[in-house]
Amino acid sequence: MVSKSQIKFIKNLQQKKYRTENKLFVVEGIKTVKELVNAKVKPYAIYTTSNAVLEDNAFKCELISETDLKKISALKTPNNILAVFYQPKTKEIIEDNWLVAVDDVRDPGNLGTIIRLCDWFGVANLFCSKQTVDCYNPKTIQATMGSLARVNIVYGDLEAFLKQTNLPVYGAFMDGKNVYKEDFTAQSGVLVMGNEANGVSKTVEELITKKISIPQFGNKTTESLNVATATAILLNEIRRG
Amino acid sequence: MVSKSQIKFIKNLQQKKYRTENKLFVVEGIKTVKELVNAKVKPYAIYTTSNAVLEDNAFKCELISETDLKKISALKTPNNILAVFYQPKTKEIIEDNWLVAVDDVRDPGNLGTIIRLCDWFGVANLFCSKQTVDCYNPKTIQATMGSLARVNIVYGDLEAFLKQTNLPVYGAFMDGKNVYKEDFTAQSGVLVMGNEANGVSKTVEELITKKISIPQFGNKTTESLNVATATAILLNEIRRG
Numbered sequence: 001m002v003s004k005s006q007i008k009f010i011k012n013l014q015q016k017k018y019r020t021e022n023k024l025f026v027v028e029g030i031k032t033v034k035e036l037v038n039a040k041v042k043p044y045a046i047y048t049t050s051n052a053v054l055e056d057n058a059f060k061c062e063l064i065s066e067t068d069l070k071k072i073s074a075l076k077t078p079n080n081i082l083a084v085f086y087q088p089k090t091k092e093i094i095e096d097n098w099l100v101a102v103d104d105v106r107d108p109g110n111l112g113t114i115i116r117l118c119d120w121f122g123v124a125n126l127f128c129s130k131q132t133v134d135c136y137n138p139k140t141i142q143a144t145m146g147s148l149a150r151v152n153i154v155y156g157d158l159e160a161f162l163k164q165t166n167l168p169v170y171g172a173f174m175d176g177k178n179v180y181k182e183d184f185t186a187q188s189g190v191l192v193m194g195n196e197a198n199g200v201s202k203t204v205e206e207l208i209t210k211k212i213s214i215p216q217f218g219n220k221t222t223e224s225l226n227v228a229t230a231t232a233i234l235l236n237e238i239r240r241g
Numbered sequence: 242m243v244s245k246s247q248i249k250f251i252k253n254l255q256q257k258k259y260r261t262e263n264k265l266f267v268v269e270g271i272k273t274v275k276e277l278v279n280a281k282v283k284p285y286a287i288y289t290t291s292n293a294v295l296e297d298n299a300f301k302c303e304l305i306s307e308t309d310l311k312k313i314s315a316l317k318t319p320n321n322i323l324a325v326f327y328q329p330k331t332k333e334i335i336e337d338n339w340l341v342a343v344d345d346v347r348d349p350g351n352l353g354t355i356i357r358l359c360d361w362f363g364v365a366n367l368f369c370s371k372q373t374v375d376c377y378n379p380k381t382i383q384a385t386m387g388s389l390a391r392v393n394i395v396y397g398d399l400e401a402f403l404k405q406t407n408l409p410v411y412g413a414f415m416d417g418k419n420v421y422k423e424d425f426t427a428q429s430g431v432l433v434m435g436n437e438a439n440g441v442s443k444t445v446e447e448l449i450t451k452k453i454s455i456p457q458f459g460n461k462t463t464e465s466l467n468v469a470t471a472t473a474i475l476l477n478e479i480r481r482g
Contacts, residue, residue, distance in 0.1 A: 109350070116466070120457055121458045147464070150459070150460055214361075215480070215481075218360045218361055218391070219391055223357070225357070226384075229469060233474060233477045236478075
C-alpha cells in the first residue's frame with residue numbers, strides 16, 4: 001500500500017525541479033532497475049506488483065497493487081516495477097584525462113548515449129552546460145543503463161569551466177580540421193559537443209582551441225551527423241590515438 | 242477537404258502492410274517533408290493547415306482544416322503538415338563497394354541512424370533482414386532525414402544473401418578481433434550488425450568470415466555499445482582505412 005503523500009511525492013519526481021531538490025530519481029522496468037542496483041546506485045524505495053520479483057530477492061522491495069503502481073507510474077502501461085534511487089553524488093572534476101563537455105544537448109536519448117559512450121571509452125567526467133537536458137530524465141536513464149553510476153556528471157557554467165581549464169579544448173565543427181590528421185597522443189583534453197540543431201554556441205566557440213571534423217565520404221549534403229554518433233566516432237579517434 | 246475514403250487510406254498507411262502494398266509512406270512535420278522533397282522523393286499528396294506553407298510555394302500542397310488534419314494524423318498534437326510520398330524504388334545491389342547488412346534491428350530510431358550513417362560514409366546499399374523494422378516507420382524517417390532517398394535499402398533473406406556474396410563478411414562481436422588491427426584497405430565488404438538485445442543470430446554468425454570488436458577502455462562491464470553508435474565507429478574505421 002502506497003500512501004497518498006508517497007504517491008504525490010513520487011509523481012513530483014517526474015519533474016526535474018523536485019528531482020534536484022530531493023536528490024532522487026525514478027526508474028521503471030526490471031532491466032534498468034537491476035542494472036542500477038548492480039552498479040551500486042543506492043535505492044530509496046522499490047515497488048513491484050510481481051511476486052516473482054519479490055521472491056527473486058535480488059534487492060529489497062515492497063509488493064503493491066496494480067492500482068497503486070498505476071498511480072505512481074509515468075507510463076500509460078506501467079511495467080511491473082518502479083524504483084526511486086538516490087542521485088549519485090557528483091565529485092570534483094580532476095583534469096588528468098580526457099573529459100567530454102556538452103553544450104545544451106536537449107534530446108534525453110542523445111545525452112544517455114553520450115554517457116554510455118563515456119563509460120565505454122573510459123571518460124570518467126562529463127560536464128553539462130546548464131541548459132543541457134537533465135541526466136535523470138527517464139529517457140536518458142533508459143539509454144545509459146548502468147553507465148550513469150560510473151560517469152561523474154557535473155552541471156554548471158560551461159564558459160566559466162572552459163575559461164579556467166588548462167587542457168586543450170577540442171570542438172566538433174563541420175569546417176574543422178580532419179580528425180584523422182589530429183594527433184591524440186596527449187593524455188588529456190576536453191571534447192566539446194554542441195546542441196542538436198545549433199551546434200556549439202558562439203560564446204563557447206570562442207573558447208575552443210582546436211576545431212575538428214569527421215570527414216564525409218558520401219554525397220556532400222548539408223546534413224551533419226547526429227551528436228551522439230559524432231561523439232562515438234570522436235571518442236574512438238581519441239582513444240585509438 | 243479530405244474525403245472519408247482518403248482519410249481511411251492515409252490512416253491505413255500507419256500500418257506497414259498497407260505501406261508495402263501501396264508503396265507509399267507518411268511523413269509529418271515541415272522539416273522532414275522539406276528534406277524529402279529536396280532529396281527528390283516523389284510526393285503523392287501533401288496536406289497543410291498553414292497558409293504560410295501554401296504561399297511559400299516550395300512544393301504543391303493542399304490547404305485543409307485542423308479538423309481534417311487531426312483525422313489523418315498519427316500524432317496527438319499534429320504538426321501543421323502531413324505528406325504522403327512514394328517509396329523510392331529499390332535497385333539491385335552491386336557489390337563493388339562496402340555495404341551494411343542489419344540482422345533484425347528492431348528499434349526504428351537505430352535503423353534511421355544507421356541509414357544516415359550509410360549516407361555520410363558513402364555506403365550506397367543497406368541490406369535488411371526480413372525481421373528488421375520497416376524503414377518507412379515514422380520514427381525511422383525522422384532519424385534519417387533526407388538520407389532515406391540516397392541509400393538503396395533492400396529487405397530480404399539475409400542468410401541467402403550472405404551465402405551468395407563473394408565479399409568478405411565482417412560482423413561486430415564482443416569477442417571479435419580488435420578493429421584497430423584490422424586492415425581495411427580492401428575496397429569492398431559487408432558489415433553485419435546484429436539485433437539490439439541478441440546481437441547477430443547464430444545462423445548468420447556461421448556466415449561471418451571476420452569477427453571484429455571495438456576495444457573497451459573503461460571499466461570492463463558486460464554492457465555493449467548501442468548498435469547505432471557501434472555502426473558509426475565501425476564505418477569510420479572502414480573508411481579511414
